[in-house]
Amino acid sequence: MAVDIVREYPDTTWSDDGPTRAVEAAVETGHVLSFPHLAFVLSDSERKFLDERWADGRAKNISVRWPSGELRGAAADGADLPALRSMIVRYADMAERLVLRLFPHYAGHLRRGNSSFRPADMASRKTSWRQDDTRLHVDAFPSNPMQGTRLLRVFSNVNPSGRPREWRVGERFESFAQRYLPRIGRPLPLSASLLATLGITKRRRTEYDHVMLQLHDRAKADLAYQHDGPQARVDFAPGTTWVVYSDQVLHAAMGGQHMMEQTFYLEVEDLAQPETSPLRTLERLLNRPLR
Numbered sequence: 001m002a003v004d005i006v007r008e009y010p011d012t013t014w015s016d017d018g019p020t021r022a023v024e025a026a027v028e029t030g031h032v033l034s035f036p037h038l039a040f041v042l043s044d045s046e047r048k049f050l051d052e053r054w055a056d057g058r059a060k061n062i063s064v065r066w067p068s069g070e071l072r073g074a075a076a077d078g079a080d081l082p083a084l085r086s087m088i089v090r091y092a093d094m095a096e097r098l099v100l101r102l103f104p105h106y107a108g109h110l111r112r113g114n115s116s117f118r119p120a121d122m123a124s125r126k127t128s129w130r131q132d133d134t135r136l137h138v139d140a141f142p143s144n145p146m147q148g149t150r151l152l153r154v155f156s157n158v159n160p161s162g163r164p165r166e167w168r169v170g171e172r173f174e175s176f177a178q179r180y181l182p183r184i185g186r187p188l189p190l191s192a193s194l195l196a197t198l199g200i201t202k203r204r205r206t207e208y209d210h211v212m213l214q215l216h217d218r219a220k221a222d223l224a225y226q227h228d229g230p231q232a233r234v235d236f237a238p239g240t241t242w243v244v245y246s247d248q249v250l251h252a253a254m255g256g257q258h259m260m261e262q263t264f265y266l267e268v269e270d271l272a273q274p275e276t277s278p279l280r281t282l283e284r285l286l287n288r289p290l291r
């Protein structure tokens with residue numbers, strides 16, 4: 001089965017006068033929106049930041065947290081610190097302008113999540129299978145239950161030496177979910193409130209979060225699915241920006257270095273078509289609410 005979920009757009013500008021607008025239907029139905037001519041351009045003085053040494057070694061990303069605007073994970077001092085921060089903040093501002101043009105329906109509802117700069121080589125990361133993002137997965141985090149809230153992400157490849165960001169993408173969310181749902185049981189009674197009380201989760205882990213974590217883990221643990229499941233290889237060349245619902249699109253990051261990423265949050269009710277969301281899709285397949 002061929003996977004064909006990448007849609008390309010000709011935009012060369014982040015600002016309001018770009019040609020592509022009101023493409024909520026494309027992103028909400030699980031496409032990757034790719035802009036091969038929409039580069040995040042670094043200034044001459046910023047180009048030195050394209051080096052792993054600026055990350056402090058504990059975090060894999062240098063990030064700006066919102067709403068505080070605090071910079072985390074950077075190994076910099078003096079004037080480099082505000083310069084690094086302002087590069088990431090500029091990316092956050094441009095990404096926000098872009099998504100509000102692409103998805104005007106979200107105006108007033110989109111919340112800004114972390115902004116990050118990832119200077120490290122993908123291939124150099126050594127992790128457990130569960131954290132191994134070279135395996136196809138949908139984003140779901142054990143300590144950060146989303147309770148159905150959507151994860152919209154904007155990525156830009158800023159590699160200076162021609163290296164693409166190499167991804168694999170997989171089948172549509174609904175067929176992926178149908179594959180594993182029959183084997184996913186209900187969460188243990190009390191486990192959600194216990195995890196929240198103990199501070200292991202930031203908020204209550206709903207049954208939606210339980211199912212999403214199971215889907216994430218079962219896909220990553222299934223080597224036959226990783227090798228032979230429906231998928232396609234996608235290379236994002238330097239200068240490319242791409243936009244995707246990472247809680248819906250099966251993706252795996254196979255290689256590349258130097259990337260910007262901006263996360264946005266959106267409630268299911270604020271989508272143009274709420275029924276396309278993972279929450280509503282899973283509720284339909286299971287025929288019960290996942291609250």
Ligand SMILES: [Fe+2]
Binds near residue numbers: 133137138139246251
């Ligand atoms: Fe991911």
